[in-house]
Amino acid sequence: MPFHKIVLAGGNGYLGGVLAAYYSPLAEEVVLLSRSKAPTRGNIRTVVWDATREGAWAAELRNADLLVNLCGKNVNCRYTRKNRQAILRSRVRPTALLGRVIRRLTHPPALWINVTSATIYRHAEDRPQDEAHGELGKGFSVDICRSWERVFFAAETPGVRKVALRMGIVFGAEDGVFPRLQKLVSWGLGGPQGNGRQYVSWIHETDAARVTEWLLHHPEMEGAINCTAPYPVTNEEQMRIIRGGHWGLPAPAWLLSIGARLIGTETELILKSRWVLPTRLENAGFVFKYAHLEDAVAEIRI
Template sequence: MKLLLTGGTGLIGSALIEALWERYQITITTRNPKKAIRRFGKKVHAVRGLEEIQDISEFYAVINLQGEDIFAKRWTTKQKQEIEQSRWTITRQLTERIKESSQPPQVFISGSAVGYYGPQGDEPVTEHTVVEADDFAHHLCAEWERLALAAQSERTRVCVIRTGIVVAEEDSALQQMLPPYLLGLGGPLGSGEQGFSWVHLDDIAGIIEFLLEQEQCRGIYNGTAPNPVKQKKFSACLAKVLRKSHFMRVPAWVLKLVLGERSMMLLEGQLVLPERTLQAGYEYKYPEVEAALRACLLPSS
């Protein structure tokens, strides 16, 4: 069966390719097809964009993970627009192609993020939680999801995944957190009381694969581990795994000064529970944060 994957060279997309290439003929969209082929070899067919896809009906499924790194640059007005359009434009195009097709793909899986929930303090939230947020991350995700869900029909089932903070051995947010801990200067961010909804790379890739192959699954699913923690607990656990001290605290005002509006993603979190993901039957490899961190940081132990 053929599968179209946008964002295939990213962290999650790359893990998916490794998991699926033996059972699916995978086409990825990328700005540099030659580089992608050097990386993945015969595991993928690479094209520059949807304009090179003549007929989307040739694909059994479409998985949409494309989007500008939300944390890479300061949130100027221009950067916010780039973050939005990098997600909204491709999702709109895919939905239009699916709806126009006489034989559309049977499955459309599209990304989103736990930023949809906005600041929630220490109150756990699930896919059923009614959200009344008014921040950039919520509006970004809400429109992203609306565009994807518009492709839903009797012939195409749509799943939207609200992904948490992904931890992995390489190239994830975890590696960006490490330097102060390795120097023995780790500690909570701000109050440390904010929710920290995380997921191991193997599990977010596993959830997407699970939803791809479970015909009864459609709608919103949280792509997070079943045991979210407060940020101070995640921080303490990270220090424990690294066998480093944990006594420094980064004041909220420092993060706001350095990161600007982006600091809210670190200072105002959520405790997101994957209720529908668990009910659907997905079994987590890493449900607990310490085991996930050990797998990422001490893989040979």
């Protein structure tokens, strides 16, 4: 096997499951740091931590080929004061804790990836945003991402390569955004959302996992890296592709606002235009398996 140990902090969520399944045949062991116990599945085992203080779990980081930090409260909620504090705390505190632990290890992870978000860039309908020419946005979500990355890069971890992976919306069959959009389509509600012109920067779950492995093999890559497919689409295009030619009722912004309040979420998650390109990955030679949304949706539906 090419790898000894892969550690996924906060790895009991959707993307953690994707990464665990991906690395299971590639590594001797995959370790999930989780707040709750779970049975061992083959070479995937769970170690309990509370993400706030050092404990026996710290030993799991020794000699790891890769640490991926996936910690963070789901942002699919109302941005009340309590939720805002929880969203920030659930990202910054585990990141700072991991940095303190890694600094003291004699054999720390070779690569530490912090999965952040492509929403760090501004609302963009005029031109795409990338690592070199992108403009950071304003507002709560952007402030969270900036604080998150600031703590990550400020951690003193000599000898550890660090990548802030600015992840787009992950598409997969089992969980995440796609099943929810598919359900809207099945109800006849799969038309454009808002004016439909806002961009969606997405990535197929397989490519999201492939990027992390590719980074392991490319030691020259570090810093902030966009993890999105090279061909983002508008919301209108996204919904048309998912509908597969069927009609869908449009949802204007005012209706989305009412619906968001009823289900306890924020319209920003739908209406913000995230036009983000993976320039650094492509320039360094990474080839996406699913570059076009049509191909990604077709694979998910198989």
